[in-house]
Amino acid sequence: MVVQNVVWAVSIILMAAVVGVFVWVADGASRHVVDHAPLTAAAYRLRPWLFLILALAMVGANWRTLIELPYRAVASARVLAAPVQRVQVVGEQWDWRITPNQVKAGTPVAFHVTSRDVNHGFAIYDPSLRIVAETQAMPGFDNVLRYTFEQPGIYQVMCLEYCGLLHHVMRATITVVPR
Amino acid sequence: MSANAGRADRAGVRDGETAARAVELAYIAVVAIVLLLMMLFGLTMRAAQAQYLDVQPRLFYVLLTMHGAGMVGIAGVAGAVVMWHFVRRHVPVNTTVFLANLVLFLIGAVLILGSGFIGGFAGAWTFLYPLPAHSNGIWSANAAAAYMLGLLVIGVGFLLLHLDVLHGIWRTYGSLANGLGLKQAIGLKPEKTGPPPAVPAATMASIVNVLGIVIGAVVLILSLVNLYVPSFTMSALVAKNLIYFFGHVFINATIYMAVIAVYEILPLYAHHPWKTNRIFYLAWVASTVMVLIVYPHHLLMDFAMPPWALVVGQIISYLSGLPVLLVTAFGALTVVHRSGLRWDTPSGLCFLGVLGWAAGVIPAIADGTIVVNSVMHNTQWVPGHFHTYLLLGTVAMFLGYMTWTAKEVPHETIGTEPAAFWLYVGGGIIFVVAFLAAGSASVPRRYAVHLAPWLTYDRIGSLGALLVVLGVGIMVVQFLVRVPALARLPMTAVAQPLPEAAAE
Ligand code: HEM
Ligand SMILES: [Cu+2]
Ligand SMILES: [Cu+2]
Numbered sequence: 111m112v113v114q115n116v117v118w119a120v121s122i123i124l125m126a127a128v129v130g131v132f133v134w135v136a137d138g139a140s141r142h143v144v145d146h147a148p149l150t151a152a153a154y155r156l157r158p159w160l161f162l163i164l165a166l167a168m169v170g171a172n173w174r175t176l177i178e179l180p181y182r183a184v185a186s187a188r189v190l191a192a193p194v195q196r197v198q199v200v201g202e203q204w205d206w207r208i209t210p211n212q213v214k215a216g217t218p219v220a221f222h223v224t225s226r227d228v229n230h231g232f233a234i235y236d237p238s239l240r241i242v243a244e245t246q247a248m249p250g251f252d253n254v255l256r257y258t259f260e261q262p263g264i265y266q267v268m269c270l271e272y273c274g275l276l277h278h279v280m281r282a283t284i285t286v287v288p289r
Numbered sequence: 290m291s292a293n294a295g296r297a298d299r300a301g302v303r304d305g306e307t308a309a310r311a312v313e314l315a316y317i318a319v320v321a322i323v324l325l326l327m328m329l330f331g332l333t334m335r336a337a338q339a340q341y342l343d344v345q346p347r348l349f350y351v352l353l354t355m356h357g358a359g360m361v362g363i364a365g366v367a368g369a370v371v372m373w374h375f376v377r378r379h380v381p382v383n384t385t386v387f388l389a390n391l392v393l394f395l396i397g398a399v400l401i402l403g404s405g406f407i408g409g410f411a412g413a414w415t416f417l418y419p420l421p422a423h424s425n426g427i428w429s430a431n432a433a434a435a436y437m438l439g440l441l442v443i444g445v446g447f448l449l450l451h452l453d454v455l456h457g458i459w460r461t462y463g464s465l466a467n468g469l470g471l472k473q474a475i476g477l478k479p480e481k482t483g484p485p486p487a488v489p490a491a492t493m494a495s496i497v498n499v500l501g502i503v504i505g506a507v508v509l510i511l512s513l514v515n516l517y518v519p520s521f522t523m524s525a526l527v528a529k530n531l532i533y534f535f536g537h538v539f540i541n542a543t544i545y546m547a548v549i550a551v552y553e554i555l556p557l558y559a560h561h562p563w564k565t566n567r568i569f570y571l572a573w574v575a576s577t578v579m580v581l582i583v584y585p586h587h588l589l590m591d592f593a594m595p596p597w598a599l600v601v602g603q604i605i606s607y608l609s610g611l612p613v614l615l616v617t618a619f620g621a622l623t624v625v626h627r628s629g630l631r632w633d634t635p636s637g638l639c640f641l642g643v644l645g646w647a648a649g650v651i652p653a654i655a656d657g658t659i660v661v662n663s664v665m666h667n668t669q670w671v672p673g674h675f676h677t678y679l680l681l682g683t684v685a686m687f688l689g690y691m692t693w694t695a696k697e698v699p700h701e702t703i704g705t706e707p708a709a710f711w712l713y714v715g716g717g718i719i720f721v722v723a724f725l726a727a728g729s730a731s732v733p734r735r736y737a738v739h740l741a742p743w744l745t746y747d748r749i750g751s752l753g754a755l756l757v758v759l760g761v762g763i764m765v766v767q768f769l770v771r772v773p774a775l776a777r778l779p780m781t782a783v784a785q786p787l788p789e790a791a792a793e
Binding site for chain 1: 623630652
């Protein structure tokens with residue numbers, strides 16, 4: 111399941127639904143009912159149900175998405191105890207220093223990400239140019255991003271925080287070799 | 290009261306009305322012109338990404354900075370004129386303060402444009418510390434300072450305006466809580482006794498903007514010191530918190546001000562009032578709190594933040610959608626439904642504004658989800674969602690107000706209005722969907738140069754942008770040619786009389 115595809119599909123469907131409701135109402139607007147009060151009252155009786163549906167959907171979505179957070183501070187002891195490949199990442203206008211820049215598939219990698227000057231964004235793109243993980247590279251902070259590569263290949267790193275003139279060329283590669 | 294004094298009073302009211310009207314028209318004209326100019330900058334950037342135009346990265350990032358700051362600022366000015374026009378029917382406000390805000394905005398705009406086009410400043414509108422002081426030789430400390438001073442000057446103008454509005458609300462309703470309808474919201478007073486819809490909106494927007502601007506001023510001043518005294522530093526994380534608090538609040542306040550146009554104009558067409566019940570007041574009270582605490586959703590990829598703050602950021606992002614969808618969107622739909630209303634450009638734009646806001650909330654919430662943000666943060670998904678509720682939300686509401694104002698003066702070009710409306714709507718949808726699609730394909734935001742696989746999105750987006758510029762261009766020109774006639778109109782035709790004048 112690719113997160114981006116799910117998000118795209120769900121968002122477009124929901125947005126289209128909103129558009130649909132507005133178009134339907136706009137289309138019926140010119141038809142006139144003499145006494146609008148019962149209509150309004152009926153609409154407002156509908157609203158608590160809408161609220162309930164939205165609230166349930168929101169609880170569901172948060173329940174589902176808040177269990178797996180990328181932050182080390184809330185990682186389980188088991189995750190923290192597992193052996194990792196440590197990679198140091200330093201951003202500096204407009205280059206990445208990534209040591210080592212070759213890792214094994216299947217074993218978690220802990221990227222220790224920081225910056226020597228301004229904010230940069232550390233984003234890992236898979237060989238098909240889709241983002242698989244991100245964290246910020248902020249001067250004075252050591253952000254630890256854990257990610258396990260499943261597929262070997264050449265991954266790209268791109269800068270995803272605007273950092274000045276050559277922001278768009280601040281790229282590097284990480285080679286993932288078979289386990 | 291003697292007859293003479295009565296006449297003098299009436300003349301005074303009329304003069305006050307004329308002055309207020311003139312300043313309002315100046316506001317609308319400035320917004321119209323700046324909006325169009327900034328849209329041209331936007332079109333240039335999109336066409337550059339599509340490789341239709343050859344724009345050097347240096348210029349691209351200046352345009353990005355100018356477009357971002359210019360649009361956020363002008364959206365604020367647009368919201369301000371809508372808020373002021375309608376809230377003035379209910380509370381006393383000062384025309385000089387209103388004018389001062391516009392003048393300060395123009396001074397700030399000159400400073401900002403100078404910083405970019407003369408000084409080469411391209412630190413993005415968010416001036417994220419410590420980038421302004423670390424351009425690697427691209428712009429000078431003076432250029433960065435001109436930009437930040439420009440923002441400060443604009444902030445002072447808005448601060449004065451919001452304080453004046455809050456003062457008026459306080460005087461009329463006894464407290465800001467009463468202006469919000471807090472007692473009605475929690476059931477202490479019957480809902481019928483609550484303030485009219487423009488008042489809670491103006492109260493909320495003004496309260497949050499005062500706080501936002503003060504925090505913005507603090508971080509601007511600290512950043513200015515850092516420019517000239519590099520040994521004076523601050524935590525990049527603290528600075529980012531302050532900046533995004535300010536940025537989030539300010540840009541959101543623009544919608545909360547602009548939506549007043551919808552509350553006031555749509556009911557005129559539908560011939561029945563906007564229902565302000567308990568839930569309505571509750572929504573505005575809740576929004577006041579939520580808009581202040583939701584900003585950590587901009588820092589979800591800052592792993593050094595306390596996780597609880599980020600979790601709160603996610604949950605409040607979801608909750609923030611409820612008032613928009615269940616109160617404003619639902620309210621607009623019920624007002625319009627089967628009302629016998631005749632659609633024209635102003636009513637269509639107001640209705641569209643609510644649609645743009647409601648629809649834009651959805652991709653915004655998606656991106657406010659931590660696991661989603663992990664793979665979509667700072668992709669073009671972000672300009673995708675905020676252009677939905679700014680371009681098709683705030684701006685649509687403002688254009689609704691603008692065209693509604695211009696309706697007083699018939700004009701032969703009026704026949705082109707439906708075409709302009711549909712160019713704007715159709716182009717706008719293409720433009721924002723192209724951003725969203727690009728974002729879900731991991732295209733980064735704020736890139737001067739795009740890779741070959743991304744160009745299709747850019748080209749479709751450019752087409753949409755071009756249509757938007759054409760549509761808005763027609764509306765703006767139609768308005769500007771009518772300004773002289775609008776300024777000459779007798780006051781009775783344009784503004785509702787003040788309560789005092791009406792009582793005579
Ligand atoms: C014809 C209309 C418009 C066009 C063609 C346009 C185009 C663009 C483009 C190409 C970008 C940069 C996207 C990227 O990061 O790759 C952008 C960013 C932005 N736009 Fe627009 N835009 C339009 C209208 C608006 C409006 C109406 C607003 C607000 C009221 C707005 C506010 C912004 C902001 C705040 C940014 C972010 C700047 C940054 O990343 O620093 N835009 N726009
Ligand atoms: Cu960078
Ligand atoms: Cu960068």
